[in-house]
Amino acid sequence: MARPSxxxxxxxAREDAIVDAVNRLLADKGFDLMTVDEVVAEVGIAKASxxxxxxxxxxxxxxxxxxxxxxxxxxxxxLAQQPLAPLERLRELARWTMRVQLAGQMPSLPAQNSSLRxxxxxxxxxxxxxxxxxxxxxxxxxxxxxQGGLRTELPPEVVLYTLFxxxxxxxxxxxxxxxxxxxxxxxxxLVLTCFGGLAP
Amino acid sequence: MARPSxxxxxxxAREDAIVDAVNRLLADKGFDLMTVDEVVAEVGIAKASxxxxxxxxxxxxxxxxxxxxxxxxxxxxxLAQQPLAPLERLRELARWTMRVQLAGQMPSLPAQNSSLRxxxxxxxxxxxxxxxxxxxxxxxxxxxxxQGGLRTELPPEVVLYTLFxxxxxxxxxxxxxxxxxxxxxxxxxLVLTCFGGLAP
DNA sequence: GTCTATAAAGCGATAGAC
DNA sequence: GTCTATCGCTTTATAGAC
Numbered sequence: 001m002a003r004p005s006x007x008x009x010x011x012x013a014r015e016d017a018i019v020d021a022v023n024r025l026l027a028d029k030g031f032d033l034m035t036v037d038e039v040v041a042e043v044g045i046a047k048a049s050x051x052x053x054x055x056x057x058x059x060x061x062x063x064x065x066x067x068x069x070x071x072x073x074x075x076x077x078x079l080a081q082q083p084l085a086p087l088e089r090l091r092e093l094a095r096w097t098m099r100v101q102l103a104g105q106m107p108s109l110p111a112q113n114s115s116l117r118x119x120x121x122x123x124x125x126x127x128x129x130x131x132x133x134x135x136x137x138x139x140x141x142x143x144x145x146x147q148g149g150l151r152t153e154l155p156p157e158v159v160l161y162t163l164f165x166x167x168x169x170x171x172x173x174x175x176x177x178x179x180x181x182x183x184x185x186x187x188x189x190l191v192l193t194c195f196g197g198l199a200p
Numbered sequence: 201m202a203r204p205s206x207x208x209x210x211x212x213a214r215e216d217a218i219v220d221a222v223n224r225l226l227a228d229k230g231f232d233l234m235t236v237d238e239v240v241a242e243v244g245i246a247k248a249s250x251x252x253x254x255x256x257x258x259x260x261x262x263x264x265x266x267x268x269x270x271x272x273x274x275x276x277x278x279l280a281q282q283p284l285a286p287l288e289r290l291r292e293l294a295r296w297t298m299r300v301q302l303a304g305q306m307p308s309l310p311a312q313n314s315s316l317r318x319x320x321x322x323x324x325x326x327x328x329x330x331x332x333x334x335x336x337x338x339x340x341x342x343x344x345x346x347q348g349g350l351r352t353e354l355p356p357e358v359v360l361y362t363l364f365x366x367x368x369x370x371x372x373x374x375x376x377x378x379x380x381x382x383x384x385x386x387x388x389x390l391v392l393t394c395f396g397g398l399a400p
Numbered sequence: 401g402t403c404t405a406t407a408a409a410g411c412g413a414t415a416g417a418c
Numbered sequence: 419g420t421c422t423a424t425c426g427c428t429t430t431a432t433a434g435a436c
Contacts, residue, residue: 011419030312032232036412046421048414053419057412087399108312111370112230151392151400157378158389159398161371170311171361178357189358192351197397198359199287200351211401236430249402251431 026107058119087149226307287349
C-alpha cells in the first residue's frame with residue numbers, strides 16, 4: 001500500500017467526517033428518519049459533493065455499520081488477549097456495546113423492513129464483517145456452553161441474536177432519558193438482566 | 201349508552217377494519233415506513249374517506265396502540281383471576297405478548313425519535329391506557345419482588361421497561377424468519393432468556 | 401361520508417458550471 | 419471535486435362534486 005498523498009489524506013478525512021455524522025444521526029433517529037440533507041448540513045458540504053463519495057443513502061449507512069463492526073472486532077481482539085473465561089469475555093463485550101450505545105455512537109440496525117435491509121444483505125464488506133464477528137462470537141459462545149457458563153438449552157444462534165439485540169436495546173435509552181441513574185449503573189443493571197435474568 | 205343505529209354500526213365496523221390494517225402494517229414495517237396509501241388500499245376506501253375518521257397518520261397509529269393496550273389490559277384482568285403467583289402472572293403475560301408478536305399483530309413502538317412519539321405523549325387516551333397498564337404491572341412486580349420471585353437489585357421501573365421491550369424484541373422476528381423453530385419453541389426460549397438469563 | 405383530483409412539502413439523486 | 423439549482427418522485431393532507 002503506497003503512502004497516501006496529502007490530497008488523499010484530506011479526502012479520507014472528509015469521508016471520516018461524513019461517516020461520523022452518519023453514525024451520530026443513525027444512533028439518534030435511525031435510517032428512515034435520517035435525511036441526506038441533515039448529513040451534509042452537519043459536515044458542511046454540498047449534497048452533490050457527498051454523492052461523489054457515496055453512491056446512495058444506503059451506502060452511507062453501510063459505511064457506518066462497517067465501521068462499528070470493525071470497532072467491535074477490535075474490541076473482540078482486545079478481549080481475546082485478556083486472561084478471561086469465555087463467559088466473561090461475552091459479558092465484557094456486552095458492557096462495551098452498551099457503553100457505546102450510551103455514548104450515542106451505536107447506529108441502530110434496521111429492525112423492520114427497510115430499503116436498508118436489502119442493501120446491506122448484498123453489501124459484500126458489511127456481510128463479511130458481520131459474518132466474521134458472528135464466527136468469533138460463536139466460538140466464545142460454544143466455549144462458554146462447554147464450560148457450563150451459558151445455558152445449554154439455548155441454541156448458540158439464539159444467544160448470538162440476543163447479544164446483538166441487546167447492543168441496541170431500547171431499554172437503555174429509556175433509562176438514560178429518565179436521568180435517574182448513572183451510565184455505569186444502567187450498564188450493570190442491563191448486563192445483570194441479560195445474563196442473570198429478571199428472576200434470581 | 202344508547203343502542204347504536206345500524207348506520208353507526210357500519211361506521212364502527214369500517215373504523216375497526218381501518219385499525220386492523222394499521223395494526224398489521226405497523227407490525228410489519230413500523231410507523232415511518234407505513235403509508236396512508238397502503239392503509240386505504242388494504243381497506244378498500246379512498247384516502248379522503250379515511251381522513252373523515254382519523255385526523256392524521258399519527259391519530260391512526262394511536263388508535264392501533266390504544267387497541268393493543270386495551271387487549272393487554274384484558275389479558276391482565278384474565279390472568280389476575282387465575283390462581284397464580286405474581287411472578288407466574290408476569291411470565292404468562294410475557295408469553296402472551298410474544299405470541300401476539302409472532303402472529304404479526306404487535307404494532308412496534310416508536311423506538312427512535314419520530315413524529316409519532318410527540319403525538320402519543322399528548323394523546324390522552326393512549327397515555328391513560330399506558331399508565332393504567334404500567335400501574336397494574338407495577339403491582340405485580342412489587343409483589344413478585346416481595347416474594348423473592350424477582351431480583352430486588354433491579355428497580356421495578358427497570359423490570360417494567362424490560363417487559364415492554366421484550367414485547368417487541370427483534371430477536372423474535374429474527375428467529376421466526378430463520379424458520380428453524382416452532383412458534384412455541386421460540387416463545388419458551390425467549391421467556392427463559394428474559395426471566396432466567398443467558399447464564400444458568 | 402365517499403369519491404376523484406390535486407395541492408403542498410419533503411425526499412433522494414443529478415446536471416452542469418467552475 | 420465542489421458548488422448551485424433543479425429534477426422527479428413519494429408522501430401527507432385537502433378541495434369540491436356527488
